[in-house]
Amino acid sequence: MRKRHHNILIIILVVLFILLGIPTYYIFSVDTSTVYSEPKYVEIPSGATTTEVVNILTESRILKHPTTFIFLVRFTGMHKKIRAGRFKFERPVSVMKLVRILTRGGSFDIKITIPEGYTIYNIAGLLHRELGIDSVSFLASCKDSAVLNKLNIPGPTAEGFLFPETYSIPKEISPDSIISIMFNEFQRRWTDEYQVRADSLGFSKLEIITLASIIEAEAHQKEEQTIISSVYHNRIKLNMLLQADPTTIYGLRKFDKPLILTDLDDDSPYNTYRHAGLPPGPICNPGEDAIYAALYPDSTDYLYFVSRRDGTHIFSKTIQQHHRAIQTVKKLMRNKSQP
Known part of the structure; x- marks a missing residue:
């Protein structure tokens, strides 16, 4: 009987060690000798749930032990104190330190909107005006094969892969990091469905x-x-x-x-x-x-279209129809120019 009780006690202790010992190890332990090749930025939106925060941190590879994080913030009630904002990480941090950082709140940086159809040259000018980033340096990064290879951007430049969106960008950020942020947004929008469809079209x-x-x-x-x-x-x-x-x-x-x-x-x-x-x-x-x-x-x-000069087009199936459409547009332009 004593031996049986002894075995049960050992099992209970092992379970407690697993439940408390391992999370405690992950809460405080981290390899701080590692430095990221470039800073990682994450944005926690206002009103984000604990699950949403965990997903953001995990996808950004800031958080490696989501279960431990959830255990800690819920056990301590800190999940209610996580604040919105943009957070910068230059090296790995322990779960405990990560919670402290998130509850202090991040910086609300300059919001920059990249309109649809902007070229890398337009974006370079916008970043220079809003953030003071050197346009030449940004364009050089957009064309740098090392940057393109690192991010797996398939084009000859970053053109086309800097997704038009509104971004919160800190003032102290490198051109490479901006490209990374915008390309990550592109990757998020390019779904598996899109890839399957492209493959089916032969593109x-x-x-x-x-x-x-x-x-x-x-x-x-x-x-x-x-x-x-x-x-x-x-x-x-x-x-x-x-x-x-x-x-x-x-x-x-x-x-x-x-x-x-x-x-x-x-x-x-x-x-x-x-x-x-x-x-x-x-x-x-x-x-x-x-x-x-x-x-x-x-x-x-x-097979053809011509602009009406009002934002719309006339579409044609044959070259003869297209030529007639061009004459129609020219006539419209002449009529508009007459008093």
């Missing part, structure tokens, strides 16, 4: 984002994006030149000047009047609607 992720960027640049009305997408899909299937003005403009960097006839002879790989297929990479950073349009075009026979 790579880079090709879809490149096409989406052209759609973003061409379409001024959201409802026309899937129609414009159908035009380019149809042209690609027929091995026709895309003849997209925005790609040629991007290759020439003539962002503030209209194209002239001689520009169409430029040998840039982005000149889709001379080179078949898609250009080497995106020409801007498309939003989610444009990405969706590239993946799910309308089913049409359209």
Whole structure:
């Protein structure tokens, strides 16, 4: 009988050790000798639940022991004291220190909105105006193969993969870190469904984002994006030149000047009047609607479109219809110019 009681006591002690000893070890223990290659930033939104906080910290690889974290904050009641804000981590921290950091609150940094269709050149100017970040350094990072390889950005530059969104960005942040934040948001938006759809169309992720960027640049009305997408899909299937003005403009960097006839002879790989297929990479950073349009075009026979100069387009199936549409637009412009 005594032996049986002794065995039960041992089992109870082992269970207590597991329940209390191991969490205690993880609460206080951490390898502080490690330094992250670049600071990690996480943002805890206002009103976030404990589960949401844990998910954010785990996905950012700040928290390795979520069960221990939940045990600690609920046992101590600290889950009610976690504050919203942006938090910077330069090295691993123990669960205990992590809780202390979160309950002190983070910094509410400058909010910057990247509009849909912005190029890396637009973003560089915006970051310089809002954060004082050197535009040349940012553009250099966008084109740095080491940065692109580290983040697994598939394009020749970061163009197309800096997702248009509103970000909270601290003043003291490197260009590489900004690119990482914006690309992580892109990765979050690029779902498994999107990848499966791209594969079924026979397009790579880079090709879809490149096409989406052209759609973003061409379409001024959201409802026309899937129609414009159908035009380019149809042209690609027929091995026709895309003849997209925005790609040629991007290759020439003539962002503030209209194209002239001689520009169409430029040998840039982005000149889709001379080179078949898609250009080497995106020409801007498309939003989610444009990405969706590239993946799910309308089913049409359209091969041409011309702008009405009011944000909408006339779509045509044949070159003859297209020429008539051009004449219609010219007539509209003449009528508008007359007193």
